[in-house]
Amino acid sequence: MTEQGEEVDGTALERAPRGTGRRLHGSIAHKIGVAIVSGTYAPGDILSSEVDFSEALDVSRGAYREAIRALAAKGLVESRPKAGTRVLPRARWNLLDPDVLTWAFAGEPDEQFVRNLFELRAVVEPAAAGFAAERRDRDDLRILKDSLARMRRHSLATEAGRIADRDFHDAILRATRNDAMMVLAASIGAAVSWTTQYKQRARALPRNPIPDHARVYEAIAAGDAVAASAAMRVLVDLALEDTASAMGKPGATIKALP
Amino acid sequence: MTEQGEEVDGTALERAPRGTGRRLHGSIAHKIGVAIVSGTYAPGDILSSEVDFSEALDVSRGAYREAIRALAAKGLVESRPKAGTRVLPRARWNLLDPDVLTWAFAGEPDEQFVRNLFELRAVVEPAAAGFAAERRDRDDLRILKDSLARMRRHSLATEAGRIADRDFHDAILRATRNDAMMVLAASIGAAVSWTTQYKQRARALPRNPIPDHARVYEAIAAGDAVAASAAMRVLVDLALEDTASAMGKPGATIKALP
């Protein structure tokens, strides 16, 4: 807990340029958030005192405190008078918060964590597809169809294609008419986004994902919950397989529960 | 913008007594958070300007801003220069955040939302029980057994009993060895806690929940993923039934997906 202050003129703690958009406290939170999630500060560590740290970052104490409040709201840290601001154990982190996800994927993503996310997808999304098949209305189907068309037109290699993919999954979650699941959409969507980029980075996209998505759409349109659930299950499994191989561990699958 | 300040001594804007524990900005966030979640401020509404609002609450602008930062971190509001602080649409709320859950259950809980939470439980917990059956170690089983014993000793009518119940479900989630699911434990646990209290409030506890839990434990101990999943499925269904009848809508169930 020491010479962080000296490093300021270097690169590490340089004040983010915050070109018109993000506010100062926001970029501070981002910086510290990434540092925590990536392990620079381990759980249990005590951050330097407010005065020291804010001076090291060359920001006012107020801005720094606001950043800490945001981190505290996401369960990353906890500050108590006299005790200082302490990094909380990983179990308390709000790992499904979109910002935290962003920070987690800012550096090299932890492979185990990616696997965990896919495991969660494999649980939630098939069920969601089933509910969607029962509850979707004309509008949902229209959005799904449109997203699918856009995925066809652009490929997943383009930003537009990835947005379409995300819209597709979002629309399914929304069609469940379940707020709690819709919240997971933001998280899962973010995760999908990031992992998709990793697949691209490995610049080997062995599989054409359109047919998988099309099967899910057909089942939902037909109102067949069981088929939709199964089709989504296949989709997620294949996506994991692609991602895993892109991350260097081919052959990974998730054992199915009957 | 004036005599709200005079009303402070009344009831509405009374500063929370914060008897040694919660910090001031924390209680502000709590108050505004409850107001938003319970609909006092509707999505799209603009909050009064920082000076006005902080004066009305009789706190400094700094404390108010820190509270707003926390709310923003949970997706409840968004503030932009000149535009003010606006309540975000419900879809952006981090509904699974433990604090937000707390605020949601501070007033009369929305029945539809409770149903949605149970639907999510019905998706996640059986799957989690399945994973737990495959991955649990001796320690997990010990904790599960202990929680179960405590549930038996105290009933769910006591605080200790409810804690034991929560520990039981927590232990299962933890045994999945999946961080993403463990995060949901905090959320789901909170939801279970609140709804259990509602069941108590209706002071009719028709069913003895111990056997359901015992079956889940047995299956996990036996390493039988399928049985554990099924047993948990039953447990959640019955819990929903009890809760629904306590809330005045008996007979509610969640259709199963094969």
Place this chain on the structure above:
DNA sequence: CTGACAATTTTGGTCCGACTATAAGCCGCA
């Protein structure tokens, strides 16, 4: 020497008041 009590001091919590930066909305010009 030991343990409980008190003073110290560190650190977060709160407040104040001033200034800056941003962008919504208005106004005037083309």
Place this chain on the structure above:
DNA sequence: TGCGGCTTATAGTCGGACCAAAATTGTCAG
């Protein structure tokens, strides 16, 4: 009519002061 600059309200940032709680240290009685 529509564009572009200007006004201005509002959030953002600053720094400096004081308060409150708690961990540490020191002190004193037993």
